[in-house]
Every structure is written in structure tokens, then in C-alpha cells.
Amino acid sequence: MNGAAAQGHGGLPDCRLALGVHLVAAPDGGARLVDLDGAFYGLTAVAADMLRGMLAGPSADAAAAVAVDYGVPLDVVSADLAAFRADLARRGLVETGSGRIRRRMRRILARVALAPFLAAQDICGPSATGLLILARLAVRIFGFGAAASAFRPGTGGAPTRSPDLATVAAIDREVIAAAARLPGAACKEIALAAWRLLAARGLPAELVVGIEFYPLAGHCWCRVGDRICADLGARAAGYTIVASSDW
Secondary structure (H helix, E strand, C coil), X not given: CCCCCCCCCCCCCCCCECCCEEEEECCCCCEEEEECCCCEEEECHHHHHHHHHHHHCCHHHXXXXXXXXXXXXXXXXXXXXXXXXXXXXXXXXXXXXXXXHHHHHHHHHHHHHHHHHHHHHHHHCCCHHHHHHHHHHHHHHHCHHHHHHHHCCCHHHCCCCCCCHHHHHHHHHHHHHHXXXXXXXXXXXXXXXXXXXXXXXXXXXXXEEEEECCCCEEEEEEEECCEEECCHHHHHHHCEEEEECCC
8 A cells, every 4th residue: 555645734744655665454453564675564553543644644633633542642642753754764664855756766777777688588588597587686786676667577578368277387387496496596586587487478477465464574476367376385375465566
């Protein structure tokens, strides 16, 4: 969920989640902040209410609502809200000033830098090993969100036919075998490589990110319809989906 706050009429500045940051409700009443380019964060119920209030409207209104709901003096809530927002901004989770421009520029740079290499893969016939190596470099240099934006299939790789389970199974084996030969292959790299390979075959693939609430953990995988592809140990079933091909 990428939020955008309305223009405020006073008090603390309004904010919105940074590009690639998602707010997910947790079963305990709190929430989790998922930054596709970085780490995951746990929020208490109070912090989650504060953030939702800031994303929904003027921060002054959010402070007033929290003060009423929790029976805390408004000046205390306002101070806590200001400190909380400053911490979120410091971590790059909410936008201030040119924050959105920086993230968008990173995605543009990733697409420009990776385009020749991905095009060469498409022309020569994409290989799982080559795509895994390219995905590893892209994630480390640009972050996962930007790497996924660059790996996203263009119109030439758009789905052209219904899922062919035999082809999906063959790509599954190819990517898993390549990952076994590449030390330390991470789920992000494996999913990106599978996504690109499936799209090159004209299959309707999705890149998916999910989280596990207890303990807090993240996972990334690729799927074609209900079929999960190249997911080591079939771990995806236990995760709550945060983003699906939203790059």
C-alpha cells in the first residue's frame, strides 16, 4: 500500500510512503513496514495508528486522533509523532523533499544500465546462470525494487499463451540447477531469473514478495497462475503476499 497524504492545514508536515515501501497490517494489531529496497520493520499498534493517520491526512489531525483514542495529552503525542516521522524519514521509509525523485532515478538508472545485458540475453537465448549473475549484481548495486523494475518484461516479453506446465517445470529445473551452482543464491535472484525466463517463453509470470509475521522474515518467488516456480523448498505457502509484480 503506497499512501499519499492530503495537504495539511497546520501542525506537522504530512507524509507518504516512499516508492517501494508497503504497510501491512499484522495479526497482533500492529503492522509491518516492508521496504523492497531494504529491511522490514515491526510497528506496535500505536505506531501503526500514528502512521496510518499521517498517511490519511494532516499530521496535526493524526496527533489529535491518537491523543483521543489512547487518552494521552496532545502535546506528548505531537512530540512523539514528530520524532517518529523523523525516524521514518531518516530510514528512507517516508518521503520528504526529493525522496521520491531519488528512488525513481535509481529505477531509471537500473533500467538504463541493465538494458544492454538483458537485451543480449534475449537475443542469444536467456540462460538461468547468466540471469542469476545479472540479478545478483543488480540487487546489490541498485536494490531489489529497482532491479525488479529493470527485469520487468517489456511488451516483447508479454504473455502470449496459457500456462504450459511442462515448460514451467523445465524452467523450474533449469533455474534450481543454476542456483545450486551459484554459491549463496538468494530468493530474490532466483525469482528474478525465473520471472525473466518465463516471460521470454511468453508465459504469464508474476514476481511476488511476501512476509512472515512471526518471526519477521521476507521471501520472494515467481509464479505462473497457481504454480510456484523455482522456489527452493516450496517455502512460499507460509508467507503473506505484500507485492505482486508491482514494480
